[in-house]
Amino acid sequence: MRLLLFGFLCSIVLIPCTCVSAQKAAEKLPTIAEKTADMALSEGFFNYYWSDDEGKIYLEIARFGEEFLYVNSLAAGLGSNDIGLDRNQLGDSRVVAFERVGPRVLLKQRNLEYRAISDNADEANSVRDAFAQSVLEGFKVVAKTEDRCLIDLTPLLLSDAHGVIERLKRNKQGTYKVSADRSAIYPERTKNFPKNSEFEATITFTGEASGSQVRSVTPTSESFTLRMHHSFVELPDDQYRPRVFDPRSGYYERSYADYATPIDQPLIKRFITRHRLEKKDPTAAVSEAVEPIVYYLDRGAPEPIRSALLEGASWWNQAFEAAGYRNAFQVKILPEDADPLDVRYNVINWVHRSTRGWSYGSSVTDPRTGEIIKGHVLLGSLRVRQDFLLAQGLIKAYGADGITPDPRLEELALARLRQLSAHEVGHTIGLAHNFAASTNQRASVMDYPHPYVTLEKGQVDFSQAYAVGIGEWDKQAIRYGYADFPVGTDEAAGLQAILTESDSLGLRYVSDPDARPAGSSQAEAHLWDNGADPIVEMNRLLVLRQHAMDNFGPENIPYGMPYSELESVFVPVYLMHRYQVEAVSKMIGGYTYDYAVREPDAPKVITPVHPHRQEAALNVLLKSLSPEVLAVPHHVIALIPPPALGYSRNRELFNTRNGGGFDPLAMAAAACDNTLAFLLHPHRLARLVEQGTQYPQTQNLAISGYLERIASTLEDQVRQNKTGYPAALAETAERRMVAHLLQLAADKSASEDVQAAALAALISYRGRSEPRAYLNLPHGPHYRYLITQINNFLSDPGSVELRPALELPDGSPIGCGELH
Template sequence: MPADFIDLVPDPEHPRDRLLLGIRHFEEPFLLTVSLSQGLGSSELWLDRGRAGKARLAEFQRVGDRVLFVVRNKHFRTSGDPAAVRAGQESFALSVMWSGPVLREENGAAVVDATGLVLADHDRVADHLAEKEQGEYTVDETRSLPLVADSRTGPAGTRLPALLTFRGPGRGAAVRSVAADPRALTLVQQLNLVRLPADPMPARRFHPGSGGYGIGYADHGHIGVRDTQVKVQPRFRVGPDSAPIVFRVDPAIPEPFRSAVIEGGNWWQEAFAATGLPGAYRVEAGGDDFDPYESGVNGVVWVHRAGRGWSLGQGLTDPRTGEILHARVRLGSQRVEQVRALGEALLAPYGRPDETERLAAVEELVLARLRHLAAHEIGHALGFMHNFASTTHSKPSVMDYPHARLRITDDGGIDLSAAYSSGLGPWDHFLVAHTYGQFADEPTALAQLRDEAARAGLHFISDEDAQGAHAAHADAVPWVTGGHALQALETMMRARRLALDGFSRGVLPPDRQTGELEERAALLHLLHRHEVTAVARLVGGVRYAYGLAGDNGTGAEAADASTQRRALARLAELLRAEQLALPEAVLSALTPPAIRYGRTDQYLDTEAGRIFDPFSAVRAGVTLVTEHLLEPARLNRVAWQHAADPEVPGVGDVVGALLAATWRRPDPVPADVPGGTAVQHTADWTLLNHLLTVLNDNTLHAQVRMELRSSLRQLAAELRQLGASHESGRPDDEEMRREAAELISGFLADPRSVRLDPLPRVPPGAPN
């Protein structure tokens, strides 16, 4: 039997509060990882059960009668002869994280008291809490102790858990919402010391168009020979001589959700079999001894949190080769409630004659989402990145973020039966083939796979290029339903209107307090939010692909002018009162939260006391559009594209389209729109406030700022003229127009003299 990596040495005098270790492997690098097996439970703070921190490269060193615990930066290496290696090691600082005296020699090992080592905040929880503005926390060693009885060791590694209590002010809103006493946060940290494989797996070079994660390091031994940046593809070891990749699912997941997770996770079997690796991968239920923190175990962990939160798939990799040594997936249980709320809001099942059938459709919606979620997060753990361009494929990838695809039936109903796709898409098969395929001539075979994917139109765009204010790719938007963005928006707007017009107490289970109807109304009011993002991405949008300089390809190309103009016109229409006003079916159903209940961040804000505020709903609906079209980076792109091609809409066109639907609206608001004129006025002012706010942004190029100022100056002149002539077409708002003209002129003259309102808050819409 091989010896344990580290000895757990009994300590009869202090069996519970002192941890003795026997160290015999000095200057042997291993991986240091930190997990939390007792979490904090806040979606805002991410300190969850099952959390796995970033791996670091560590080793024990002995200096005289002391043992040092040393961490090195794994992102810097130097290959070559001993002199080159030494130069590399001495060029970058290492970090001594702990030091302790040798108590005695025993069985060829140096025995040390490692209590201080395991009671250190290796996951930097205190720093994380400070960054999240929760206050300054420190480990209180008087209320912390090593969990000696739960420590484990073996030939492959050692696990050292500790109960850590963080002492702090307890004033942060996030910690106050979840902790029993926010002044004392007690978590369980699992310190894992994992040995690197003695027989390193051959590395597969990372290609940016492969869809895989690229991990790596700078090898300064390459200087003068080739690129110092080395990036490899993370992957499990597979093949006839390797054990299968097995993910075990937390028995804490209740049925039928557990079976859905196993079913969805096993979708990847099809791709492994098609790649010539049948039996190389499976997902199965974990037994009573399920322990996701054990080294070598690939676990799918069920995590509970307060609030809307993300799920996560991670792998621990050998930094030399990218070999995934084990992986962990965190599935947030609140996803069940989020998807169920969406289904109930759309179908309003309660109290209907067909309630049973509608509720069955909602339940299947939840299970379909969990199947997809399991496949997605396990895909991350297998080494695959997001692909937010896959809605352009013949079938979307499970590595995309899916929103429920809604179908409008011939009789005007909403059909959820095919809301989420089942099984893998062609991109997912490519991912497995490119990452796990076995080839005699690997570079040639991988290049051929990429060429075939490109010819098949399997576009790949990930993360920063698809999400966030600076994302610009026209075809890569998370949470969209697929197809052409403009058509998808039309479908979602029809579904939104049907659901809002049919709104009733039936959207909520009968045993829930009526204040929650507001949350369901907000969900429907903003149902089109992701399609708005997709259509807005066409304005100033570009298309490009990832690759290497030696690959065939082109640079970034602007979306065509006609599409941009159609997208701009359609988004501007969403600022008309007919689109923004909530129907009477909604307004007449809402009540404030009952006593002992309150609004969460999923609700729309209210400035009407405890009562639902329709004005705030309108302002959020306007901001849904303007936060995209008036984003400074987009306006800068629009200005350049228009300068290069006058057919593409420019900054003045963007502002003009928005004003045409609001301040310059030529027709009266229909009489049947609830609060019609007031709704339109609210939209007008919300847009104007946003336009003036954007002028203060220092990232705008001078020409963009000049065009914005020119558009606003022209608007002010028009408003003065219309207010004086009484020929506005909307004769009820001359005073408002004069006031708006004064506001614009005052701001353009001296921005400091005008108080602008904060931009409205739009409740979070992801994850779905």
């Protein structure tokens, strides 16, 4: 008993001894000087130490609770447009702060979506505590001197901060993880400056590729290496004045919920994103800027591309001059020792991928205010080749000597690059797309322009392919965002005056949500179109297209290139009208409207397209389904064999059903599907029903008559073309029409009115086809096929596997063709 009691007393004594030992161990943390004695110090925004022996970065923290901006980026990319992990790609921008809790340091991200802008601290805290914050990383204190602590930053730097693993998983390209033993700090791009600390690391991912995209761009798909960049940036001072967002202004919106707002005011606060720009002399009509906006071009861009990009980006100075600034927007070559991801530089990057794809403009923005800290453009290098290809199919590009291309091809490609450079820079200074600019004589570089190539006396003319210089809409938008209003002036009244002036000039503005959807109701906002009248432009393009096809031949490619490669040059010629089809279709069941706000003189906000215009749109779209438009000239078919050895079919070419050769019937089927998908979009048909009920006095297109009109036109084509290639094309168009009607009738997401109309059209089709199916007529098998499809569907809709549409070759950004 005494032994047990003695043991119990000993255990009681040992417990506080253990706590004392832990406390003493904590007190024995080395000083920062002791811990870093053999390390290289880099002084700057955050002092850090490089341990060459350990391969680690140690960060010294002297200002706990002080917020700064944390930006992660991708310095070296994967090279796949489809996956979208590009060189010098910006990642997230977050307002964060270091907080110390005992032996640990937390990197906490502030939740800025929900705020209370109030002098009442308790009110502000109540909102802060109502919504989750985020701890991005936790660190152990490894040394300290007074209030300064040292942490090992390496785990954060060697993590998948850019979300590569999730991106690959989402794209079904494989399951990967970071390989710690194959990852390391990248000292060459780890630097320090007074207001920003820049860190970079080489990150290796290992795993198994389940898709083809990773394999197509990596030496070994089981292990590939990227570089990730991390920026710790001092937040701007509080002298920046946010500018109110107006849906008519042309800017991107930054918003947050302010719970301190009086109940008679909107909870959501909206303001635009823009650079800080101030006049040296606010009272002068034209003044130099206190600090101009300077953009730098990637040194990797070669000539003549470099000069084109510099020129196009520099166009923006015209808009800033119109806003009252002198030489306030400048473009230069990136200094030789500069890092493109250094937040001190606005950069236009020249980015390479294995296939063509989008260019884009992004920004590092202060989430608190919308102030743009760094503009950052990524321009895909293969775009210039695709624009070259667009021109190549329109003329005898190698007619002179079979080797040297017509100089107009490069001129057109460079003209497009100038416009593209200006467009993407426009995003990085705050501007959204304006897809109505084509209706105003190309009034904005923020539109997507189709090359305006004309046919003059039988000769193709490229001289007006792309607009030169900044547009009138762009100047007005820059005035709204950057005009300097001196203290004491009414800024709200000044901004309203700019918007009123834009309206009086007839400048239209419609952006992505109303232009991109295939079933969009906005009749005046399109991608890749020209002109104020979509119908006129469609007819003009069809004439140019036919001219190009009639004159297409061996001289469209150089000596030494396989004849099979003529197909890649011919595809964009055959599909020259594909985007104009969409533009015209928006007139059917379409409306015109602006981003109107309530004012004393209320305008008519939304107006349907006049029935006569809708009828004209239907007529020209039906023309695109005719054998005359769908046909490939015989001399072209006779020139193009299947792909030569060493070449292959790819997604830039049409899908085929003949074993892989040039397939003019499959091309026609895909072109028909493109037109019919727009003509028969369920949203468009629902609006035809809607307009018929809301505007009966205007004699709108009724959905039943509309479907009947399409069907009868295609039926007439079949009856009129009894044999040969034209007959096959007519049958193709009608079969695709029935397939789309079957799809509509089975589409449970479509309105019941639309489903009912599609079902009625199918029954009508069956009634008209049955007498023709069993007579000794040229199209008997075709009619029997249609009747069988319809009967099977009507008897058991669930048993019919609807024939999918043939996909067109890759579209936006415009152009098709294998890269040579």
